[in-house]
Amino acid sequence: MQKLTTFFLRCSGADMSILKKCPSETSKYAGIGATIFFTGFFAALSGAYALYTIFDSVWAAVGFGILWGLMIFNLDRYIVSSMRKEGKTAKELLIATPRILLAILISVVIAKPLELKIFEKEIEPELIVMEQQKYSEQEAQVRFRFQGTHDSLKTAIEGLQQEIALKATKRDDLVRIAREEADGTGGSKKKNLGPIYKVKKADADAAEAELLAITERNHARIQVYEKSLAYNDSLQAQAMAALEKGRLNGPAARMEAMSRLTEQSSAMAWAHWFIMFLFIAIETAPVFVKLISNKGPYDNLLKVEEHQFGVHEVEELARMNTQAKEKTANYPQHERTFISNRLDAELRS
Structure with a gap:
């Protein structure tokens, strides 16, 4: 169980060294990591099925599915790990809006092939009608x-x-x-x-x-x-x-059949939207968990860690500026003034 928790923590993109200092945050980030992992897993299934309907090749479909799943997994991991908690809900929501929109777009792309697979038995007869x-x-x-x-x-x-x-x-x-x-x-x-x-x-x-x-x-x-x-x-x-009775079996034909079925049946239309909303909820869940959760010990420690890097950068720049001023001590006054002003401006920036 501990190995599984560690795996999900790594999926969340959290800093493991900081998490060890605040074990109370482990369950939250393990849940976020699990959501990211399963989103990538569903994306792999979706991509594999979509490619299989095009090329009818199991190996090509599996290879593309794994690649697509890893890409979505990495993108979701970056989206969540790049968010910072500052205790300002309005600002955080504004910053998270592009991430939420991207998550919705990803969920729609993931949901469509899986939706076609779920309704495959209903789509097959409609494909025959379309062929005729x-x-x-x-x-x-x-x-x-x-x-x-x-x-x-x-x-x-x-x-x-x-x-x-x-x-x-x-x-x-x-x-x-x-x-x-x-x-x-x-x-x-x-x-x-x-x-x-x-x-x-x-x-x-x-x-x-x-x-x-x-x-x-x-x-x-x-x-x-x-x-x-x-x-x-x-x-x-x-x-x-x-004339050949072409077999309509590609993703475009299946989406057309699905569209016709949803127009003909209100039950199919509701099912279509329920599945879409489900995947949107799954995909956006990590982002919203980050938004609605309170600022915890992990966020404070992460801010301190990042602040230390910022302080170290300022110290290094100041030390280098001091050394540069010492080296230019024998320069003419106007050159020393110009160099000093430029170094101070770079330090302030």
């Missing part, structure tokens, strides 16, 4: 690309066939009129093959000849159009066959 929608969109795009040519060819073929049909109808009408003139059921109402019949029969024969000519010409053109139509349809079929 994507494939349908691709099919519609392919059809649209070839539909214009298909429609124009069909219209041209139908126009040629209609022209033949109209000519055949006209021919049939003229043949009927000539027949009725011949048997006396129409026209002059006299059964004969006289001049009137011959004129009507000539019109019917001319219509027949026109029909044959148009039929021959249009059928030739229809065959060309049908070959073009068949070629266009074959190209469309090839383009359809070339």
